[in-house]
Amino acid sequence: MADEVVQRLExxxxxxxxxxxxxxxxxxxxxxGEMLHVSMQGPLLDGRFAFTGLLGREVTIEDGRRAAELSVVNALAQIHEHLGRFERIRQIVRVEGHVACTEDFLEHPRVLDGASELLAAAFGERAGHIRSVCGVRNLPGNAPVAVTLTAELFPPEF
Known part of the structure; x- marks a missing residue:
């Protein structure tokens, strides 16, 4: 059976x-137990950061949104490697985002919407989640965005 989430992402x-x-x-x-926790993931592509810098200075909101999308794609790759398929995901429970930005940058939610909207497109109703986002001075590799993800699972025999 083809994994519908993989098909939607593609x-x-x-x-x-x-x-x-x-x-x-x-x-x-x-x-x-029935929870899956994914550590912070950044916008890595082919082993390199696809976006670097601070929102409000070197990085636009649109590029920040793309960095958030790529970060959540990496989180989903971690899940897929761990589970082998997305069918065990009952619901995406929580997304936490960190946005490296200037002191006066206030558009954190718009940036993290890139991750949330991609999850909604990939998982449909199973993507409804709570979310936290905060601004930080810097992130590893000079990444502009990083996300963590928590999901509830169906039991393994599902």
Whole structure:
């Protein structure tokens, strides 16, 4: 059976990459009971940051949205590698975003909408999630955006 989420992502122009390896001494994904937690993912493409800089200075809101999309694609690649398929996802529960920005930048929600809208397009009703977003001074690799993701799972026998 073809994975509908993968098909939807591809229709939107996104192929699941090989998941980025952790940048430090931690795990990329942990399954705890019926919850799946994905560590912070940035806008890596082919092992390099596709976007760098601060929102409000070097990075436009539109590029920030694309960086958020790419970050969530990397989070989905982590999930897919861990689970082997997206059918076990009952619901995307939480998305947390960090936006590297200037002190006067106030459009954090618009930037993170890039991630939320991609999840909605890929998962439909299963994408309804809570969300937190904050501005930070910098992120690893000079990334403008990074996201973490939490999902509720159906039991393994599903």
């Amino acid at each position: 229709a939107l122009g996104h192929r699941l990459p090989t998941p980025p390896r952790p940048l430090g001494a931690y795990r990329a994904v942990i399954e705890a």
